[in-house]
Amino acid sequence: MRIAVLGAAGRMGQALTRTLAETPGCTVAGGLEAEGSPAIGQDIGTLAGLDPLGVAITDDALHLFAHADGVLDFTSPAATVAFAGLAAQARIVHVIGTTGFSEDDLIKLEAAARHAVIVKAGNMSMGVNLLAALTARVAATLGPEFDIEILEMHHRHKRDAPSGTSLMLGAAAAKGREVSLAEHSVRTRDGETGPRRTGDIGFAALRGGDVVGEHRVIFAGRERIELAHIASDRGIFARGAVTAALWGRGKSPGLYSMADVLGLQVLGL
Numbered sequence: 001m002r003i004a005v006l007g008a009a010g011r012m013g014q015a016l017t018r019t020l021a022e023t024p025g026c027t028v029a030g031g032l033e034a035e036g037s038p039a040i041g042q043d044i045g046t047l048a049g050l051d052p053l054g055v056a057i058t059d060d061a062l063h064l065f066a067h068a069d070g071v072l073d074f075t076s077p078a079a080t081v082a083f084a085g086l087a088a089q090a091r092i093v094h095v096i097g098t099t100g101f102s103e104d105d106l107i108k109l110e111a112a113a114r115h116a117v118i119v120k121a122g123n124m125s126m127g128v129n130l131l132a133a134l135t136a137r138v139a140a141t142l143g144p145e146f147d148i149e150i151l152e153m154h155h156r157h158k159r160d161a162p163s164g165t166s167l168m169l170g171a172a173a174a175k176g177r178e179v180s181l182a183e184h185s186v187r188t189r190d191g192e193t194g195p196r197r198t199g200d201i202g203f204a205a206l207r208g209g210d211v212v213g214e215h216r217v218i219f220a221g222r223e224r225i226e227l228a229h230i231a232s233d234r235g236i237f238a239r240g241a242v243t244a245a246l247w248g249r250g251k252s253p254g255l256y257s258m259a260d261v262l263g264l265q266v267l268g269l
């Protein structure tokens with residue numbers, strides 16, 4: 001499968017190139033960067049710390065989409081919404097790892113998924129997707145006397161909060177409790193907040209240093225249960241993204257999740 005990397009010079013872009021280069025059945029079909037990026041023209045392999053792969057990074061999205069069977073997209077919300085239109089026109093698999101979408105962005109991605117296979121997840125690692133399934137199960141088991149709080153820490157460069165993973169975990173907790181996350185989520189606390197409302201799902205975000213990504217789901221009552229995931233290598237996200245692209249080839253158009261790719265819904269976790 002010919003797979004191109006969007007945002008090839010980024011932290012995830014480089015990890016994706018390394019993973020693609022070592023995955024049987026995949027070829028690195030190209031790398032895209034934003035217009036004006038100093039990475040344009042550089043070899044995608046060299047940039048990722050490998051031997052040269054003979055593929056120069058380009059800013060020509062149309063050419064790249066026309067010569068790929070799938071694209072791995074860890075860029076920015078605005079770029080990803082535009083790429084979804086191009087992937088739908090080219091009828092290729094669009095794996096979306098980008099986070100930080102607005103409600104309006106999500107509506108546009110759903111529209112694009114009528115014409116193309118999109119696999120989208122706020123976290124592509126197997127561990128976090130298992131954690132989400134476990135979170136739903138624990139939330140379904142415990143009553144509202146257990147307060148749910150989701151805590152994350154990421155590197156200083158991260159632009160969005162709560163993280164895509166935190167939102168996935170919050171959605172899983174809400175699903176387990178059979179409530180709407182929108183009606184129960186508390187994203188910030190500052191000043192005179194009053195006591196915690198029963199049933200709320202709280203979010204807290206820490207930023208600093210080079211932390212790859214850490215998440216903790218806390219169920220706090222008269223006893224406390226904590227489920228946690230710690231990522232120490234971006235390769236886990238990259239592996240999930242490449243698996244998703246291979247899985248998506250030949251599927252009917254639609255918006256799929258990593259739970260679909262990993263078969264977690266079938267397990268009923």
Ligand SMILES: NC(=O)C1=CN([C@@H]2O[C@H](COP(=O)(O)OP(=O)(O)OC[C@H]3O[C@@H](n4cnc5c(N)ncnc54)[C@H](O)[C@@H]3O)[C@@H](O)[C@H]2O)C=CC1
Nearest residue numbers: 007010011012033034074075079097098099122123124237
């Ligand atoms: N779903 C998941 O498993 C994961 C998701 N992410 C998400 O992926 C995104 C990127 O994260 P990082 O790699 O850390 O960021 P980064 O800032 O290191 O990389 C993003 C790259 O995209 C490029 N880019 C932006 N607009 C572009 C355009 N129009 N055309 C081509 N390239 C463009 C930038 O120049 C940059 O090189 C974030 O939203 C992050 O939250 C990150 C890790 C795992």
Ligand SMILES: O=C(O)C1=N[C@H](C(=O)O)C[C@H](O)C1
Nearest residue numbers: 099122123158163164165213
């Ligand atoms: O920006 C990151 O780095 C990460 N983003 C994703 C998120 O928003 O949850 C996944 C991972 O935690 C790393």
